[in-house]
Amino acid sequence: MSKEINVLGAEVHGPEAGGTEEKPKLVTAQMLIPFILLTSCFAWWGLANNMTDTLLAAFKKIKSMTDFETSLIQMAFYGSYFCFALPAALFIRKYSFKSGVLLGLGLFITGGLLFYPASITQEYYHFLAALYVLAGGLSILETSANPYMMVMGPKGTATQRLNLAQSFNPIGSIAGVVISKLFILSQLRDISEAERLAMAPEALKAVQTEELAAVMNPYVTVSVILILTWILIAVNKKMPKASDSGTMDLKKSFASLFSNKDYIFGVLAQFFYVGAQIGVWSYTIRYVMTEIGLNEADSATYYIISLVCFASFRFIGTALMSRFKPSNILITKAVTAGILTCLVMFVGGTVGVYALVGISACMSIMFPTIFGLSLETVEDENIKLAGSGQIMTILGGAVLTALQGVVSDATGSIRLSFLVPLACFVIILLFGYKESRKAKA
Incomplete structure (x- = not known):
């Protein structure tokens, strides 16, 4: 086995790279199987993210909880993402990207399996603990997989390769919504909160046992399938280790990153992007209900359409990057998203709903490109x-979505709450413009 130095400076232990220079390829033949295995992880964490979104509605009904109590699900999820990202970076720097992927998948699997004992105890906080472990695994997995994908080939196609891998993330998201609808939400009994409170304790517990089993089953099933993915990655000898050489100087590394204005601006832009994405998707159903008078189930169809657009346009955006600079595509998407957001705010109705769906198409390439x-x-x-800093920005999904809710409550208008995503798209536009100027220079 030979050793080569990858495009971002880490040692890659893998097949011969070849001795002649040629046009950079997106994925080489030697890296095809490792690329497919790693790309599958992007789909898996998309599935887990969107399955978890349904838990708020599920537990609110099962346990007759307040909105604040159900919000602990998001706090556990996003809090875990934030807490695990930096330790993940230190772990993969000491060992390797592959080790980080395996550790992340391992915690992902463990968290999913913990839903089984939680369904037996029926304690809400046991579910939160399982979710915290699962989300910690996702944090480590994302912290490892995103930069790992960038070094799995030539530097000239790194951003395009990451966009291609990220294109499978919304496919997982769509699957997560469908699985949740079929196997969790559809299994909840049509019993109101008042009726549940009036039930005898034994009868209520029997209903909750059945419903919590429905919550548990998809998570345990996914975890069992993921064990096979973990094994395939672990035994694959062509997976580049991408291990660092030399000692780790955290003080010097942090000083270098904090002095890098381009990177800091990128972290800021990513924070606002995640906030825009989660905010737009979180309020899609409410907006559709308000503007065109549909019920929750029918309004959810527009959410699924948004995810389909998101997935489709990520593939399209990735293809366009072979002809246009990623920074210029980012600028175009940010401007278009801003215009569509204005239609959502000031026109509304059917036009506003279609504009809201269109925003997802614009957001498709933003995360991997930034x-x-x-x-x-x-x-x-x-x-x-640096990759861990980007993953920690997922906290923006909690902070800015909550701010969007505050704006909605304060103004009494779901339309005006989209001022928050609009501001986010402006910041993303400024980042894209700065990167475009840098590329020209």
């Missing part, structure tokens, strides 16, 4: 640590 562009000026030895 991720890739922000890491271009980071020193090779700091890539892993």
Whole structure:
């Protein structure tokens, strides 16, 4: 087995790279199987994210909880993402990207399996603990997989390759919504909160046992399937280890990253992007109900259409990057998203609903493009640590979505709450413009 130095400076232990220079390929023949295995992880965490979104509605009904109590699900999920990202970076820097992927998948599997004992105890906080472990695994997995995908080939196609892998993330998201609808939400008994409170304790517990089993089954099933994925990655000898050489100087690394204005701006842009994405999707159903008078189930159809657009346009955006600069595509998407958001706010009705769906098409390439562009000026030895900073920005999904709710409550208008995503798209536009100017220079 030979050793080569990958495009971002980490040592890659793998097949011969070849001795002649040629046009950079998106994925080489030697890396095809590792690429497929790693790309599958992008779909798996998309599935887990969107399955978890349904838990708020599920537990509110099963346990007759308040909105604040159900919000602990999001706090556990996003809080775990935030807490695990930096330790993940330190772990993969000390060992390897592959080790980080395996650790992340391992915690993902463990968290899903913990839903089984939680369904037996029927304690809400046991479910939260299982979810915290699962989300911690997702945090480590994303922190590892995103930069890992970038080094799995030539630097010239790193951002395009990451976009291609990320294109499978919304496919997993769509699957998560469908699985949740079929195997969790559809299994909940049509019993109101008042009727549940009036039931005898034994009868209520029997109903809750049945419903909590419905919550548990998809998570345990996914975890069992993921064990096979873990094994395939672990035994694959062509998976590049991408291990660092040399000692780790955290003080120097942090100083370098904090002094890198391009990277810091990228982290800021990513924070606002995640906030825009989660905010737009969180309020899609309510907006559709308000503007065209549909019920929850019918309104959810527009959410699924949004995810389909998101997935489709990520593939399209990835293809366009072979002809246009990623920064210019990002600018175009941010401008278009801003215009569509204005239609959502000031026109409404059917036009507003279609505009809201269109925003998802614009957001499709934003996360991986911001991720890739922000890491271009980071020193090779700091890539892993820099990647963790990007993953920690997922906290924006909790902070800015809550702010959007505050705006909606304060103004009494779901339309005006989209001021928050609009501001986010402006910041993303500024980042894209700065990156475009840098590329020209």
